[in-house]
Amino acid sequence: MTDDARPARRTPQEPVALLLAGLAAPVEEAVPGLFSPPRRATAAPAEPVLEPGPEPLPVAPPRSPEPGADAALDEALEALFVAADRPLDLLTVASTVERPVGQVRRAVQRIRDDLDGVRGGRRRGFELREVATGWRLYARPAHDAVVRSLLEIETAGRLSQAALETLAVVAYRQPVSRGQIGAIRAVSVDSVLKTLVARGLVEEVGRSEETGATLYGTTEDLLAALGIRSIDELPPLAPLLEDAEDARAVAR
Known part of the structure; x- marks a missing residue:
């Protein structure tokens, strides 16, 4: 049989189609994984583990009123x-x-x-x-300890009888000098007057035109302590003075 008489060889179509597709597209896309190493399987990210929080504090139920309570x-x-x-x-x-x-x-x-x-x-x-x-x-x-401390503070803050008497003289005779206060009380009032000034109950209000002596009067703090708005609201002293004059007359 001559060459002309031999039947023509048929080329398989599937390899040709793969080759043509490979020339038209990148090799990696045509045959995935041909030259690149196989990809490792990636594990899915683990979900975060939430630690249990503190348990809520128990809420005490509202107290029901005692039976018969008023x-x-x-x-x-x-x-x-x-x-x-x-x-x-x-x-x-x-x-x-x-x-x-x-x-x-x-x-x-x-x-x-x-x-x-x-x-x-x-x-x-x-x-x-x-x-x-x-x-x-x-x-x-x-x-007891804290209560005792409070009582000691309050006791230390009280005025003596001499201070109260001096304060009364200043309140009713103001403006008044130290000498005038001493003449009324018949005692020295220097230390007592200093105490009243330090407490903020008495203050210097001027000087005497005749003698130049310092004059004293009461402060706003005293009014606040007594619960009055002005010195005019002090109780009248005349009835008490009349009794005192009568007592002096009998003593003579």
């Missing part, structure tokens, strides 16, 4: 115990609020328990204590 009566009794300067017996309290003694006794017990924190509240710094003559509010013994 809020108005309790408030009235609290006001009485705060205002009283002596122990109050149950009969006096019951007469004041016009309630039966038994009802008042139960209210007193409720107030005492409330101040002691028995019913779930905060214990107070004072207590309702029963003594021989009745009930009264007292500071708890645990706070």
Whole structure:
């Protein structure tokens, strides 16, 4: 058989198509992974682990009123115990609020328990204590130190009798000099007057035209301490002076 007689060889179409596609496109796109190393599988990012937060503090349920409690009566009794300067017996309290003694006794017990924190509240710094003559509010013994310190400060801040007498002379005779004050009180008032000036109750208000002596008068702080607006609101002194003159006349 001659070459002309041999049948023509047919070229497979699939390899030709792949070759043509490879010439028209980059090799990596035509045959992925042909020259590049295989990609490693990337693990998915781990989700953040949230640590458990602090547990919420338990909220105490609101206290339900005690059966038979009378809020108005309790408030009235609290006001009485705060205002009283002596122990109050149950009969006096019951007469004041016009309630039966038994009802008042139960209210007193409720107030005492409330101040002691028995019913779930905060214990107070004072207590309702029963003594021989009745009930009264007292500071708890645990706070004796701070209470004692306060009392020492207040005691140190009180004026002596001599200072009070000198202050009265200045208040009623102002403007007045040191010599005039001493003549009225018949004692030396130098140290006492210095104390009053240091306390801010008395101040220099001028000088005498006749002698040139320093004149003293009261301050606004004294008015505030006395609870008055001006020195004119002081009680009249004339009736007291008349009694004093009568006493001197009898003594003579």
